[in-house]
Each structure stands twice: as C-alpha cells, then as structure tokens.
Amino acid sequence: MTKMKVEEQEKARTKARMSGSLMLIEALKEEKVEVIFGYPGGAVLPLYDELYKAGVFHVLTRHEQGAIHAAEGYARISGKPGVVIATSGPGATNIVTGLTDAMMDSLPLVVFTGQVATSVIGSDAFQEADVVGITMPITKHNYQVRDISELPRIIKEAFHIATTGRPGPVLIDIPKDITTAEGEFDYDQDVHLPGYQPTTQPNHWQIRRLVEAVSQSKRPVILAGAGVLHANASNELRQYAEQQNIPVIHTLLGLGGFPADHPLFLGMAGMHGTYTANMALYECDLLINIGARFDDRVTGNLKYFAPKATVAHIDIDPAEIGKNVPTKIPIVSDAKAALQELIAQQGKPADNAAWLEQLNEWKRRFPLHYEPEAGTIKPQKLVEMIYELTNGEAIVTTDVGQHQMWAAQYYKFNRPHRWVTSGGLGTMGFGLPAAIGAQLADRSATVVSIVGDGGFQMTFQELSVIQELGLPIKIVIVNNQALGMVRQWQELFYEKRYSHSLIPNQPDFVKLAEAYGIPGLRAKTEAEAAEVLKQAFAMDGPVLLDFHVRADENVYPMVAPGKGLHEMVGVKACEELSR
Ligand SMILES: Cc1ncc(C[n+]2csc(CCOP(=O)(O)OP(=O)(O)O)c2C)c(N)n1
Numbered sequence: 062m063t064k065m066k067v068e069e070q071e072k073a074r075t076k077a078r079m080s081g082s083l084m085l086i087e088a089l090k091e092e093k094v095e096v097i098f099g100y101p102g103g104a105v106l107p108l109y110d111e112l113y114k115a116g117v118f119h120v121l122t123r124h125e126q127g128a129i130h131a132a133e134g135y136a137r138i139s140g141k142p143g144v145v146i147a148t149s150g151p152g153a154t155n156i157v158t159g160l161t162d163a164m165m166d167s168l169p170l171v172v173f174t175g176q177v178a179t180s181v182i183g184s185d186a187f188q189e190a191d192v193v194g195i196t197m198p199i200t201k202h203n204y205q206v207r208d209i210s211e212l213p214r215i216i217k218e219a220f221h222i223a224t225t226g227r228p229g230p231v232l233i234d235i236p237k238d239i240t241t242a243e244g245e246f247d248y249d250q251d252v253h254l255p256g257y258q259p260t261t262q263p264n265h266w267q268i269r270r271l272v273e274a275v276s277q278s279k280r281p282v283i284l285a286g287a288g289v290l291h292a293n294a295s296n297e298l299r300q301y302a303e304q305q306n307i308p309v310i311h312t313l314l315g316l317g318g319f320p321a322d323h324p325l326f327l328g329m330a331g332m333h334g335t336y337t338a339n340m341a342l343y344e345c346d347l348l349i350n351i352g353a354r355f356d357d358r359v360t361g362n363l364k365y366f367a368p369k370a371t372v373a374h375i376d377i378d379p380a381e382i383g384k385n386v387p388t389k390i391p392i393v394s395d396a397k398a399a400l401q402e403l404i405a406q407q408g409k410p411a412d413n414a415a416w417l418e419q420l421n422e423w424k425r426r427f428p429l430h431y432e433p434e435a436g437t438i439k440p441q442k443l444v445e446m447i448y449e450l451t452n453g454e455a456i457v458t459t460d461v462g463q464h465q466m467w468a469a470q471y472y473k474f475n476r477p478h479r480w481v482t483s484g485g486l487g488t489m490g491f492g493l494p495a496a497i498g499a500q501l502a503d504r505s506a507t508v509v510s511i512v513g514d515g516g517f518q519m520t521f522q523e524l525s526v527i528q529e530l531g532l533p534i535k536i537v538i539v540n541n542q543a544l545g546m547v548r549q550w551q552e553l554f555y556e557k558r559y560s561h562s563l564i565p566n567q568p569d570f571v572k573l574a575e576a577y578g579i580p581g582l583r584a585k586t587e588a589e590a591a592e593v594l595k596q597a598f599a600m601d602g603p604v605l606l607d608f609h610v611r612a613d614e615n616v617y618p619m620v621a622p623g624k625g626l627h628e629m630v631g632v633k634a635c636e637e638l639s640r
C-alpha cells in the first residue's frame with residue numbers, strides 16, 4: 062500500500078461513526094496506551110464490553126485504590142501517563158486518595174469514571190456521586206462529558222493536560238448513555254487551550270541574573286526535586302553541577318536525579334535529611350532550587366530556612382515560585398531547558414573552595430549512622446543489604462513511615478527513575494500496588510517493594526494481581542509490629558503514651574502470602590535476613606519476606622516539628638560511634 066493510501070485509511074478510521082465506548086478504545090490506541098488499570102461496574106459495562114472485544118491489556122486490580130496507585134507507579138517509571146477506569150459512585154470515590162496523591166506528587170494520570178445516565182444526574186440515582194465536584198480540587202483538570210460529540214476532543218485534551226507543563230491527574234466522568242451513544246470519532250484535531258499555555262523556556266535575563274549570582278557567591282548549593290526527573294534532566298543537572306562545582310541536595314522525591322555516590326552529593330534534605338544537607342541549606346549564601354516546591358517536610362520552620370541565602374527557583378509551575386520562600390531569582394521553565402541554558406552560559410564558577418571543604422568535613426564527621434546489633438535485624442541494615450544485593454539498580458517502592466525514610470536514607474540511588482514513593486500526601490498502602498505498575502513499566506527491572514506492616518495491610522489484596530501476572534516483585538515487610546512512625550512521635554513528643562500505635566498481634570504474613578499462591582519467608586536475625594534475601598533474589602517469581610526488625614528503632618536525624626533544619630536531633634560525630 063502506498064504511503065498516501067495508508068494515511069487516507071488512517072484518516073477514515075479517525076473520522077468513523079462509532080459508540081462512545083469504542084471511541085474511548087480508539088483514543089487509547091491513538092495515545093499508544095499499553096496498559097489500563099481498572100475495575101468494572103454498572104456504569105462502565107458498555108465500556109468493559111468493548112475492552113473485551115478489543116483485547117486491550119487491562120489489569121484488574123482488587124480495589125480501585127490499587128488501580129490508581131499502580132497507574133502512579135507506572136507513570137513514575139515510564140514517564141508516560143497512567144490510565145485508570147473506575148465505575149460510578151463507590152468505584153470513583155475509591156480513587157480519591159490516589160488522585161490526591163498524584164496531584165501532590167505531579168504524576169500524569171488520565172482517569173475515566175463511569176457516571177449515571179445524563180437523564181438522572183442529580184436525582185441521587187443508584188451509584189451516583191458528584192465526582193466532578195469531589196475531584197475538582199484534587200485533579201489538574203476534570204471534565205464531565207455531556208454530549209457524545211465532545212468526547213474525542215475531551216480525551217485528547219486530557220492526555221495533553223496530564224502530560225505537559227507540571228504533570229498531574231486529569232479525570233473524565235462519562236455518563237452511561239454517552240458510552241452507548243454514537244458519534245463521529247474525530248481525533249485528528251489540534252488541542253486549542255488559550256488558558257493553558259505552560260512556559261517551558263527560561264527567560265534569558267533571569268538566567269543571566271542566576272549566572273551572575275553564582276559567580277559572586279561563596280557558598281552555593283542546589284536543591285533538586287522531582288521536577289528534574291519529570292524533565293529527564295539528570296544528565297544536565299550533573300553537567301551543570303560539575304561545570305560550576307556546586308554541591309547538590311535532593312528532596313525525598315528527587316532521589317536518583319543526581320548520583321548518590323557523586324562527591325558533590327550531600328544527601329537528602331528535610332525532616333530526616335542528612336546533617337550535611339540540612340546544615341548546607343542553613344549556611345548557604347545562594348540556594349538554587351530546581352524543580353522542588355519547598356515542601357514543609359523539606360524546609361522545617363520557614364523562619365530559619367536558608368536565612369543567609371539569595372534564593373533562585375527554577376520551576377515549570379509559576380504558582381510554586383515565592384509560595385513558601387521569598388525568591389529573588391524566579392525562573393519559570395522546564396528544568397532541562399533551564400539547565401541547558403545555564404550550561405551554555407559557561408558562567409564564572411563560585412569561589413567556593415572553603416565551602417566545599419567545610420561540607421566534606423561535615424560529611425566525614427556526621428554520616429548517617431545506626432548502632433549495629435547482629436542478634437536482631439536493624440531496619441537500616443536491612444535496606445543496606447538490599448542495596449548491596451541489587452547493586453543499587455533496583456526499582457524501590459515504599460509505603461509511608463519509618464521504613465520509607467530508612468529506604469530513602471540507606472538505598473543509594475545512582476540512577477534516575479528507580480524510586481517510587483508517596484511524598485506529598487504520604488499515603489500508606491501505596492507501595493505494593495505502585496510496584497505492580499512499576500514492574501509493568503519496566504519488565505526487566507528488579508522491583509523491591511519495601512512496605513510497613515501497617516501500610517501493607519491497607520492494600521495487600523493486590524497480591525492477587527502479582528500472583529496472577531507472575532510479576533517477580535520482591536515484597537519486603539519491615540515488620541516492627543507497630544505503626545512505627547506514629548510510635549516514634551509518641552515516644553518523642555507524647556511521653557511514650559503509645560495510643561493505638563502498637564500492633565503485637567500482626568497476622569502471619571508468610572501464611573497470608575501462601576494463601577495468595579506466593580512463597581513467603583521470614584527472618585528474625587541479621588544472619589537469617591542475609592540468607593532469605595539471597596534466596597529471594599535467586600527466585601524467578603514474586604516472594605514475600607517478613608522481617609521482624611528491632612521494634613523500638615527510631616529514624617534519625619530528625620528535625621522536630623516547628624524547628625529549623627539546623628536544630629536536628631540524633632546526630633552523632635563519627636568519633637562517638639561504636640563502629
Ligand atoms: C492512609 C494513611 N493513614 C494514616 C497515616 C499516618 N501514618 C503515617 S506513618 C504511619 C505508620 C505506618 O506504619 P507502618 O506501615 O507499619 O510503617 P512503619 O512506620 O512502622 O515503618 C501512620 C499511621 C498515613 N500516612 N496514611
């Protein structure tokens with residue numbers, strides 16, 4: 062067939078008359094969607110019928126929350142939008158947490174919810190919920206389709222909005238009668254959104270101001286967030302930091318954007334950041350924020366945040382600049398474009414030899430530390446062992462709590478797009494379903510899901526999906542028989558009144574895994590842990606590992622609530638350590 066003919070046929074296909082359900086399938090093909098995460102129900106029955114006929118790859122999670130976290134994991138690793146389908150009413154309300162999570166962490170999702178028929182909207186019909194109203198503040202944008210003729214345009218816009226500018230979740234609510242109505246499928250149209258034109262290229266004069274500020278500074282530092290990862294700008298970040306000899310700090314979500322083993326890397330900042338990173342933020346005279354939003358878990362008390370610094374902030378979302386921290390040099394831009402421009406400027410580097418010497422001294426004297434204890438399992442040691450066995454190459458997903466912080470501190474990410482965690486919302490139950498999406502985004506990767514004994518019990522039904530698809534995910538339960546992070550705060554700030562945070566009667570997780578057809582192993586000492594980890598990584602399929610760790614361990618350093626970053630507790634100098 063000639064090229065012309067192929068193009069004509071393609072055009073004919075994209076102009077054909079068809080049902081709303083089929084339009085959705087065709088649009089997903091146009092968008093090259095590889096996998097849909099979803100759960101059926103009455104309002105989406107016509108859509109599921111077409112999915113069945115079209116043979117689309119759809120993952121039936123066991124709860125809609127699992128579907129949306131899996132889509133987030135997929136988006137985080139692939140850089141492509143995660144696609145979710147849920148039915149009306151309870152199906153839609155079950156994805157509210159995931160939408161908020163994706164909104165807070167800027168993950169591109171396109172989410173379809175079923176809705177009752179247009180004729181009964183507003184009548185409290187069976188399984189009716191005002192999904193557009195509910196999700197308005199937790200989506201980047203949302204739609205309700207009221208006429209079949211709008212559907213192709215809306216889907217096209219949704220993919221565009223989710224993936225451009227600052228990424229985020231977009232929801233399309235589709236009444237059941239729209240899925241069966243017929244219309245023309247015209248997908249060959251330009252997106253025209255006068256009110257949505259993200260700025261992606263930096264202003265030249267602001268770049269010049271930053272170059273000038275660097276050349277005059279003595280103590281510059283870069284704080285790099287997930288914006289670097291969304292822009293695929295890790296190489297540029299490294300080039301720029303090396304060209305200007307500026308040390309780099311990461312936020313929790315930015316980890317992997319800059320290699321952890323690089324001499325210019327100072328570690329993670331914030332509530333459980335390293336001594337050096339937090340002190341660098343306190344002492345710096347120039348702070349260059351690239352793609353981070355000055356979250357309160359990063360800044361601590363704003364009164365003491367970077368008090369001596371001129372602040373420059375590169376962000377694709379202008380609303381973030383100056384929101385929390387007064388900013389002298391605002392640069393609205395994609396991180397990659399801004400870094401490329403900065404590199405091209407070849408500005409005069411800062412005169413910062415004394416600063417680098419000071420930082421290296423802090424790094425040497427105040428490393429992350431814990432007291433080793435072989436008769437039990439130290440959670441920090443557990444993460445170190447996983448790091449070594451996977452050569453630092455694994456995709457790591459987590460829940461939220463102490464285990465999450467230890468994973469962030471002790472798994473040294475040298476590569477981008479390996480770290481999948483719930484940052485802004487702090488969603489327990491995120492880790493296991495996110496691992497499913499991550500593994501589907503990168504089939505050949507080793508995926509380790511490090512979860513809490515508490516958080517695991519919020520979404521463990523997704524073990525079924527892991528078993529069904531044979532995904533070789535290594536599930537690591539850091540079992541401290543507690544809601545550990547809550548326990549830690551109660552120990553430190555509530556005089557050890559452990560109100561509803563201790564769970565000594567956790568279920569037998571090994572038996573639970575076996576009930577799902579997944580092998581389970583348990584360890585209670587460091588030697589046993591080393592043994593079961595070795596076994597697990599030698600196995601081809603999924604495996605669940607239940608590690609009974611030291612239950613009273615705390616995450617340090619810690620910046621207590623209301624304190625400045627320089628007021629960390631739990632820091633020890635290396636000469637005080639027993640090893
Ligand atoms: C859905 C949800 N509910 C409650 C919390 C509050 N919270 C934060 S950490 C934490 C404890 C988590 O316990 P576990 O999963 O066992 O992890 P650990 O801290 O013990 O490592 C809780 C309850 C949360 N983050 N998310």
Ligand SMILES: [Mg+2]
Pocket residue numbers: 462513514515539540541542543544545
């Ligand atoms: Mg726990």
